[in-house]
Amino acid sequence: MKTRFVTLILLVLIAVAAPARKKQQVATPVYSYGVEKQGSTIVLTFEKGKEHNHPLFAIWLADENGRFIQTLYVSQTIGRGVFAHGSRKAGQWMPGEIQRPATVPYWAHQRAVLNEYGTYLPTPRQPIADAYTGATPPSSFVMKLRTDKPLHGKYKLMLELNQSWDWNEYWYNDRFPGDKEYQTSSQPALVYVADIDTERPATVELRPLGYSHYAGKDGSLNTNLSTITTALQIADKITATIDE
Numbered sequence: 745m746k747t748r749f750v751t752l753i754l755l756v757l758i759a760v761a762a763p764a765r766k767k768q769q770v771a772t773p774v775y776s777y778g779v780e781k782q783g784s785t786i787v788l789t790f791e792k793g794k795e796h797n798h799p800l801f802a803i804w805l806a807d808e809n810g811r812f813i814q815t816l817y818v819s820q821t822i823g824r825g826v827f828a829h830g831s832r833k834a835g836q837w838m839p840g841e842i843q844r845p846a847t848v849p850y851w852a853h854q855r856a857v858l859n860e861y862g863t864y865l866p867t868p869r870q871p872i873a874d875a876y877t878g879a880t881p882p883s884s885f886v887m888k889l890r891t892d893k894p895l896h897g898k899y900k901l902m903l904e905l906n907q908s909w910d911w912n913e914y915w916y917n918d919r920f921p922g923d924k925e926y927q928t929s930s931q932p933a934l935v936y937v938a939d940i941d942t943e944r945p946a947t948v949e950l951r952p953l954g955y956s957h958y959a960g961k962d963g964s965l966n967t968n969l970s971t972i973t974t975a976l977q978i979a980d981k982i983t984a985t986i987d988e
Contacts, residue, residue, distance in 0.1 A: 773883075777817045778890025779875050786816065786889045786901060786940070788984045790881070795977035799907035800880055802851035805891060808898040808939070812854040815876050816889040818866075822847055823877035825859075825867040841868055845960030846929035848904040853963025864963075888987070898941045901984050903950055906933035907975065914971040915958070925959040931975040932958045935965060938984055950982040 772789075788803065800819040806812055821827050827842040843865050845852070852864040859867045866872050908928055911917055915931045936950040954967035955975075969976070 772886055773881065774886045774888065775878060775881065776888040776890070777876050777878060778888075779892065780890065783891030783893045784895040784942070785987045786891065786984055787987045788887045788889060788901070788903075788982065790885050790887070790979060791981040792884045793977040793980040795907075795910065795974040796883070796979070797907055797910075798880060798882060799905045799978050800847050802848040802904045803887070803889065804851055804854065804902050806854070806900040806902055808900060810900055812856070813899070814892050815851070815855060815872060816891070817887060818848070818851070818872055818877055819880040820877040821880070823866050823872035825865060825871060843867075844925070844928065846925040846933070846956075846958065847906050847960070848933050848956070849960035850933065850935050850956040850963055850965055851902070851904045852960070854902075895940075895942050895986065897943070898939065901938045901940055901948075901950065903936040903982060904933050904956065905936075905978060906956075907931075907978055910974050910978075912971075912973045914973075920958070923959050925961075929958065929960075931972055932956050932966075934972065934975055934978070936979075936982055938982075940984065940986060942986060945986050947983050947985040950984065952976060 800822060801817065802815070802819070802822065803817040804812060804815045822844070825841055825843065827840060843861065843863065845863060845865060856864060857870070859865060859870050861867070906929060908930060910930045912931060917927065920926045932955040934955055935953045937953045938948040938950040940948055952969060954965040955969065955972060957964050
C-alpha cells in the first residue's frame, strides 16, 4: 500500500512539473472577392465577438458622402436569393427561393436595384455576380475585397450584419405581432462605417453607425443605438486597410 501511495505521489509531481502544452492556434481564414486585376484591394479583418452566431453580411463601397458605389461582398443566401433550407419536402430540407428584406435592408436600398417583385433584394433571376458572394464565414475572418476600379481619394467602407433570434428586452418576439420579417430578424441589422483615404493609407476601424428598419420595409437608418444590446457584441472588432 505504501509503495502504491509513493508511486501515485511521484506521478502527480511529474504531471505538475511537466510543461503545459501550448494551445494549437488556428489560422484565421482568408477569403478573396471581386474581379482580379481590376481595381484596388481592401483588406477587411473581422474579429468575432462573444455573441457571434452565424450572422449574414453585406459589405460595400460608398463615396465620401455615403453614396453607393459597388457591392464588395454579400452572403450568398442574400446575393442569390436562395436559402439553403428554404422548404421542407419529403421529410428533407431542400434549397428554396426566399426573400428576407429584414436581413440587410440598408445595403439593399442603397444598392437600389429593383427585382421582378418590385423590391430591392437579389433573386435567382437577378443575382449578385458570383465574384462578390460567398458562404458566410462561421467565425473570425479576413477578406480581400477587390474594387471594380482603382481607388483615388476618400471613400466610406460600409458593412451591415444581422443575426436571427437575438431578442432583448426592447426587441422582443411580440413587439410587432404578425410581422414575420421582424420575427426572423429580432434586433435590427447593424450598419458599420469607416472612412478610408488612398492619400493617407492606414488601418481604420469600422464603427457602428446605426440600425436598419426592423422589418426591412425601407432604407432608413436609426443612429440611436440605446436599444441595441447583444447585437453590438456579434463583432468584437472590424478593421480595414487598402492594400494596393
